[in-house]
Amino acid sequence: MEQHIQQQRDFFQTDATKPLAFRKExxxxxxxxxxxxxxxxxxxxxxxxxxxxxxxxxxxxxxxYLDIKEAVxxxxxxxxxxxxxxxxxxxxSKNYIIREPFxxxxxxxxWNYPFQLSFxxxxxxxxxxxxxxxxxxxxxxxTSSLIAKMVNENFDPRFFRVVExxxxxxxxxxxxxxxxxFFTGSVPVGKIVYQAAAKHLTPxxxxxxGKSPAFITEKCDLNVALRRLLWGxxxxxxxxxxxxxxILVHEKIKDEFISKAKAFIDEQAYSFERGNYVQIxxxxxxxxxxKLIDPEKVVYGGEINHEERYISPTLMDxxxxxxxxxxxxxxxPILPIIAYSDLSTVIAQVKARPKPLACYILTKERNKKEQIxxxxxxxxxxxxxxxxxxxxxxxxxxxxxxxxIGNYHGEAGFLAFSHQKSIMEKQTWFEPSFKFAxxxxxxFKLVRWLIGR
Ligand code: NAD
Numbered sequence: 001m002e003q004h005i006q007q008q009r010d011f012f013q014t015d016a017t018k019p020l021a022f023r024k025e026x027x028x029x030x031x032x033x034x035x036x037x038x039x040x041x042x043x044x045x046x047x048x049x050x051x052x053x054x055x056x057x058x059x060x061x062x063x064x065y066l067d068i069k070e071a072v073x074x075x076x077x078x079x080x081x082x083x084x085x086x087x088x089x090x091x092x093s094k095n096y097i098i099r100e101p102f103x104x105x106x107x108x109x110x111w112n113y114p115f116q117l118s119f120x121x122x123x124x125x126x127x128x129x130x131x132x133x134x135x136x137x138x139x140x141x142x143t144s145s146l147i148a149k150m151v152n153e154n155f156d157p158r159f160f161r162v163v164e165x166x167x168x169x170x171x172x173x174x175x176x177x178x179x180x181x182f183f184t185g186s187v188p189v190g191k192i193v194y195q196a197a198a199k200h201l202t203p204x205x206x207x208x209x210g211k212s213p214a215f216i217t218e219k220c221d222l223n224v225a226l227r228r229l230l231w232g233x234x235x236x237x238x239x240x241x242x243x244x245x246x247i248l249v250h251e252k253i254k255d256e257f258i259s260k261a262k263a264f265i266d267e268q269a270y271s272f273e274r275g276n277y278v279q280i281x282x283x284x285x286x287x288x289x290x291k292l293i294d295p296e297k298v299v300y301g302g303e304i305n306h307e308e309r310y311i312s313p314t315l316m317d318x319x320x321x322x323x324x325x326x327x328x329x330x331x332x333p334i335l336p337i338i339a340y341s342d343l344s345t346v347i348a349q350v351k352a353r354p355k356p357l358a359c360y361i362l363t364k365e366r367n368k369k370e371q372i373x374x375x376x377x378x379x380x381x382x383x384x385x386x387x388x389x390x391x392x393x394x395x396x397x398x399x400x401x402x403x404x405i406g407n408y409h410g411e412a413g414f415l416a417f418s419h420q421k422s423i424m425e426k427q428t429w430f431e432p433s434f435k436f437a438x439x440x441x442x443x444f445k446l447v448r449w450l451i452g453r
Contacts, residue, residue: 001169004161005176008104008131011158017101017129020075026126026159030119031068033150034061040146041115048114048140049309051236052275059236060115063391067120070393070410071127078127078414084422089450094425099418101129102203103179108170108193110184111137111281112239112331118147121182121205122160124413130180131159135173137185138166139281171196178202180417184241187402194405205406205416207241208399209329212358212378213350214244214386217343217368218252222260225362225384230264230335232360232386234313237278238333242358242379244386245330246319248346251339258317258337262300265313270333272310279309280332286311289332292325301333321349343368347375355379355401360386379403 016022034041038061042053045060071078084095105125109118118136125132134151136144148162155161163169174181174196183193184207197204214229216222233244249257270277280286289311290304301314311333319325319336326336340346350356359381361372369383379399382389389395390409398407408416434443434450 001163001172001176004133004157004163005104005178007158008133008161011156012101012103012131017131017159020079023079023126023129024072024075026155027068027072027123029154030123030126031065033154034064034119037146037150041143044142044146045114045140047142049279049281050272051278052272054275055236055278056115060113063116064119064123066391067123067393067409067413071123071414074411075127078411079129086424090424090426092427092430096423096425098421098423099128099414100421102417102419103130105130105132105180105182105417106173106176106178107132107134108173108181108183108185109134109136110186110241111139112236112241114140114143115147117184117207121184121408121413121416124408125180125182125417126160128414128417130417132161133173133178134160134162135165135170136162138164180204182408182416183207190404205398205408206404207397207406207408208357208402208404209241209331210354210356210379210399210403211245211326211329212242212356212360212381214247214360214362215343215346215368215372216247216249216253216257217361217363217365218250219364220253220362221364221384222253222256226257226260226264228385229360229362230261230268230313233335234265234268234270234277234333235387237280237311238335239278239281239331240387242387242390243331244335244358244360245356246326246336246338248338248340248350251341254317254337254339258299258315261315261335265300265315270313272308280311281309283309285332289330289334292328292330292332293334294323294325297323297336321353343371347372350376355399355403357399357403358382358386358389377401379407 042056045051045056082097086093086095107121122132136147138144144164148164151162177200181197181202182205187208190206190208297316299315299317301312303312314334316336319338355377357379359378361369361383363369380389393410396407396412397409398404406416434447
């Protein structure tokens, strides 16, 4: 590991990664490699958890193509110096910010969208001029080895290398000094990564998860809201960091919600064969999810097949904040439903818990929307929609509190991998004397006038 990193550090020190032409060339190369491997990628991810080619394109590859297109288009603008105003005390001066790459970056991926979560930060890191060591999640083994093959057979390892492995390999990597660490994964591992980075004072971005609530207020367009909400919940069989984890629905419309939700799930007929459903990633998660299902509270679904690693879309009614399913991020196709009568009370209950990565508000009531948006702290979210905010790269994506540190996508991603170097440039033709002794009354007055109070 030490050697890999030293090689990249030596390469970075040559400034070879800094010219925009180099960055653009590498981004386009990555695009070509993705294009050439589309079939292999769809095949690998299907082997890992039966994800369909449609899903592989729409929620993995398609997003990467958009990211590359956007980065290439905006590279000059993002990387160029940013002019800033001077202040009176420094007049006349030219002030600007140079966005410089940190250097050698380490990117650690999660398993649930293995291609997207590995390569999206890589695109940001390359655009910003860094070298990259990528450690994809080892859990989906076919995608992990394909990612390694795609990268290590095509890129100069002094610039971009994939290191495969699980806990021992990641632990060894984290002992090394990087200039930036970007991690996607769970809260406990996020803490391990943060501590390891702290030893070297390495800046981090931590993209973590959490229990993201969805509010459905009394007055909403239930037919549309429900489709968007359930689509977001059962996408990837609920194994999505920003999936609506649980529902807070106004008690007056709860029964209507449940009956319409059942009809929607029937209509969608979620199955591996239809390509709109995936397996639970492994047996460990099957067992974890099975324990969270309270058969007494299941009003729909609840079918489990260990051999197939299948859990059907499941609705649980009459759930309370004290139930086991409300104590951890579900990360599976189980939807707890909590009815509320008073919005302020339920907001207070959510506020008492760790800050979520996302929050969704399904409503036609402007005042309630504003109340939730301004009272609750969460990473990001959507009104009358779920998940889709992640697809607009003009919206920085990331968590707050327990759901993460920092953000990325679009220009925010570029900044996540850049240091902002502030420069003040002065001419030599003007040299005010007030900085230098003797500090006369006149100078003191002038300085007080310039600074103010
Ligand atoms: P995880 O934390 O188990 O693993 C993430 C990465 O850390 C993997 O590459 C893994 O190999 C590595 N790792 C695991 N244990 C480690 C250890 N002890 N020391 C060092 N490295 C270790 O997470 P996961 O199961 O892959 O992903 C699920 C979690 O990720 C969920 O909580 C989900 O919400 C979150 N997530 C967040 C986002 C986001 O963008 N915010 C996206 C996807 C997933």
